Amino acid sequence: MTRRRFCATLALCGLAPGAIATALASEGHELRLGLTPVFLDDQSIFLEAWRTYLTARLQRPVVFVQRGSYREIVDLLNQGQLDAAWLCGFPFVRHERRLRLLAVPLFQGRPLYRSYLIVPAGDTHTKSLLDLRGKVFAYSDPDSNSGFLYTQFALAKIRERSEVFFARTFYTWSHRKVVEAVAVELAQGGAVDGYVWETLQRSHPQLAARTRVVEQSPEFGFPPFVARSTLPAGDFKALQDVLVAMRNDREGKKLLGQLNLDGFTPGERKLYDGIASMAEKVANRP
Amino acid sequence: MKHFMRDLSLRYKIPLRVLVLASITAILVTASILFRVYDETRNDLLRHAESMGRLLANTLVGPITHDDVWRAYEIINSPFQGGSLDQTQIAETILLLDTRGQVFVSTQPTQYPMLSEPGRLDPEYAAIVDLATDRNDVKPSVVDPSDSSRLFVTIPVISEGARLGTLVMSYPKSLFMPRFVDIAQRAALMTLLALAVLLPIAWYWGHRMAKPLVRLAGCMDQIGPSVPENLHCDLSESHDEIGRAGTAFKRMLKELKEKEQLEQEIMASERLAAVGRLSAGIAHEINNPLGGMLNAINTFKRHGPDDPRTLKTLALLERGLTQIKDTVAALLVETKVEIHPLSRRDIEDTRTLVTAEAAEKRLELIWENDITEDLPLPSTLVRQILLNLLLNAIRAADKRVECQVYRDSRSFTLVVKNDGTHIEDEDMAYLFEPFSRLSRNGHGLGLWVTYQMARQLNGGIVVESEPGETRFSVALPLQEEA
Known part of the structure; x- marks a missing residue:
């Protein structure tokens, strides 16, 4: 997946119009946005459309940067090589000192989402996480809230640890692939972003139908757009305004529709309090 | 059935044998082609499996080292993704075993889940797992259990000389079947076509070959204890x-x-x-x-x-x-008479003796005497023979009696012909017997005496009789003139 995404990025860069390329070289003014698999980030046509939209609205070149894990994107942000990124709430609260909340997507009208516990559709007897003891379990990313942290928290509540409770766990580095791993029964259970699962149910109903949602977590703050703290205020404001305003124009609405989102809102830090306290409890578990 | 086959005419045996031979040839050729195809298909498969396995094994080093199961799954699953790939070259199942022989990941997670021991799930894998856990064996190997419907190719995943795991690809042997059936069907069709062409040729050929034999056999069948008079055999004139x-x-x-x-x-x-x-x-x-x-x-x-x-x-x-x-x-034929050589005069004397009798019956006597010198034959006996034959001829003749006397280097021959009633075939056998019933006048000893005298001179008498001419010829060998 890494290679494919990387190639897509290269292709996008290569496709950038000559004028923009010249502008990039002379002014070094492009806005670099990091993307992570908190959404279905493997649709290159959609990404190019969205990039073109943002470039036009911001009136400056926008470059999307994709990496194989959340950690790489966070590292790039910390190093100042990215201006902003669409991240999960968990890395945001962990690296909050060097990051600023830029915008929060609205899913089903609210800036909230849940973590789903899924099992293969053929497994009809599993009622809760407890039934998956000694099984193979799929996580999406060790820095994901819905695809990792919440399950750790749920296990900590019953005084269990993932590496003991499950026979084997593995990371797929993408929510979508957690669904795939569970669908082919490579894993007998998986933790997945509820928004991604719901979106897959719309776009890839056959894949989603091969899995069954067993448990839903409480609501957490939706994976937000964050900016590096060193990003100039003007650039921050411009990007925030463009994102928030996407729901107001037809083209923006169309793109949001493809993302299965209702829009972006500036958001508040307290949306992520739940994740922060969960991270703390998991870190301090006995 | 055995007798039926043995007794069947060559006319049918030859074409039947040609057909049997052609069929056997076709079957043998087809079998050798099939064998070759099996071999080639298997080699193709193994070559392909090995190259693909090596590629996968190299790519799998990272995921195994990083314990990245999903990535490993994506890699071993990649051959199954492209729809354009030759389906016959795709393995049924690919297993990635860890160093303990447990499933690290497989393309059939439901059948071979992670951490399971394939040897327990499927006894056929037991031997493969032994291979997988044998750290010394670092070469790809092919396991072809004869009682199994599958063929296994194992390729070790090696990094820096250390064995990280083993890739096990299983291929159903039935992969070969469609190609086999296809080739066998085509071969059968070609054989039938060839037989359809060969059948009339073999039929014609068999008939041609058998014809002279059949005729010969038919001819031989006609010969019983004696040779039939009017036996006519149209036999082949060839030199074969x-x-x-x-x-x-x-x-x-x-x-x-x-x-x-x-x-x-x-x-x-x-x-x-x-x-x-x-x-x-x-x-x-x-x-x-x-x-x-x-x-x-x-x-x-x-x-x-x-x-x-x-x-x-x-x-x-x-x-x-x-x-x-x-x-x-x-x-009592008296041979002990004085021997004086036969001369031309002796013959002419005999002529004089019979001329009167011939004239009495108004017969034409044609005389031809080629003897010019004396011959070493007893003149009395020869004269007696000639006289007897001439008197018989004159008695039997209607109009004409002919006498020829001549010699060649070895023998002296006298021939007497008459044109009287001819002698029937069935009477020939008794002609020379004494007191023969054929003797209508005379004492019935003339020919018998003549025969005895000719025999005593080591000669022979030949009688040929047909309507219009009866001919007696006596040939007497001339003794070596010392």
Whole structure:
């Protein structure tokens, strides 16, 4: 997946119009946005459309940067090589000192989402996480809230640890692939972003139908757009305004529709309090 | 059935054998092609499997090292993704085993879940797992259990000389079947076509080959204890074995006919010889008392009474006994006569003797005498033979009697022909017997005496008779003139 995404990025860069390329070289003014698999980030046509939209609205070149894990994107942000990124709430609260909340997507009208516990559709007897003891379990990313942290928290509540409770766990580095791993029964259970699962149910109903949602977590703050703290205020404001305003124009609405989102809102830090306290409890578990 | 096959005519046997031979050839060729295809397909598969396995194994080093199961799954699953790939080259299942022989990941997670031991799930894998856990074996290997429907290719995943795991690819052997069936079907079709072409050719060919043999056999069948008179065999004239057999058969047939004729002649001459011995014996037995009786009459006539009645009776007795003596003398062919060579004059004398008789019957006597010098033959016997034959001819002839006398380097031949009633075939055998029923006049000893004399001179008599001409020829060998 890494290679494919990387190639897509290269292709996008290569496709950038000559004028923009010249502008990039002379002014070094492009806005670099990091993307992570908190959404279905493997649709290159959609990404190019969205990039073109943002470039036009911001009136400056926008470059999307994709990496194989959340950690790489966070590292790039910390190093100042990215201006902003669409991240999960968990890395945001962990690296909050060097990051600023830029915008929060609205899913089903609210800036909230849940973590789903899924099992293969053929497994009809599993009622809760407890039934998956000694099984193979799929996580999406060790820095994901819905695809990792919440399950750790749920296990900590019953005084269990993932590496003991499950026979084997593995990371797929993408929510979508957690669904795939569970669908082919490579894993007998998986933790997945509820928004991604719901979106897959719309776009890839056959894949989603091969899995069954067993448990839903409480609501957490939706994976937000964050900016590096060193990003100039003007650039921050411009990007925030463009994102928030996407729901107001037809083209923006169309793109949001493809993302299965209702829009972006500036958001508040307290949306992520739940994740922060969960991270703390998991870190301090006995 | 065995008898039926054995007794079947060559006309059918040959084409049948051609067909059987053609079928066997076709089957053998097809079998060898199938064997080759099996071999090639298997080698193709193994080559492909090995190259793909090596590629996968190299790519899997990272994921195994990083314990990245999903990535490993994506890699081993990648051959199954492209729809354009040749389906026959795709493994049924790919397993990635760890160093303990447990499933690290497989393309069939439901069947071979992670951490399971394939040897327990499927006994066929037990041997493979042994291979997978043998750290010394670092080469790809092929396991082809004969009782299994699958073929296994194992490729070790090696990094820096250390074995991280083993890739096990299983291929169903039934992959070969569609190709096999396809080729077998085509071969069967071609065989049928070839047979359809061969059948009429073989039929025609068989008939041609068998024809001379069938004719020969048919001809041979007609020969029973004796050779039929009107046997006609249309045999092949070629120089091959059949032609030679035909020629040999014809020769044999000819010899058989000659032998039969010879046997008949021998039988006749043996009969004549037996009759000759018998009559000679009787004649001797009669001759001795006869001589005594004639002597007694002579003595009596000289010294006896002159009673006329007695004399008359004695004369009657003497005449009768003399007649008996003549007859017996004729039976006892006297060869011990003075030998003076045969000359032209002897022949001409004989002519003079018969001319009067011929003239009496107003017959034309044609004479041809080629003898110019004396020949080493007893003249008396030869004259007797010629005279007998001529007198017979004159008796039998209607208008003409012809006589030819000539010699060649080895023999002397005299031929007497007449145009009288011809001698029937069935009478020929008894012609030379004494007192033959054929003898309508004369005492019936003429030909027999002639025969005896010719035999004594080591010669032979040949009679040929057909309407209009009856011909007797006597050939006498000329003794070496010392």
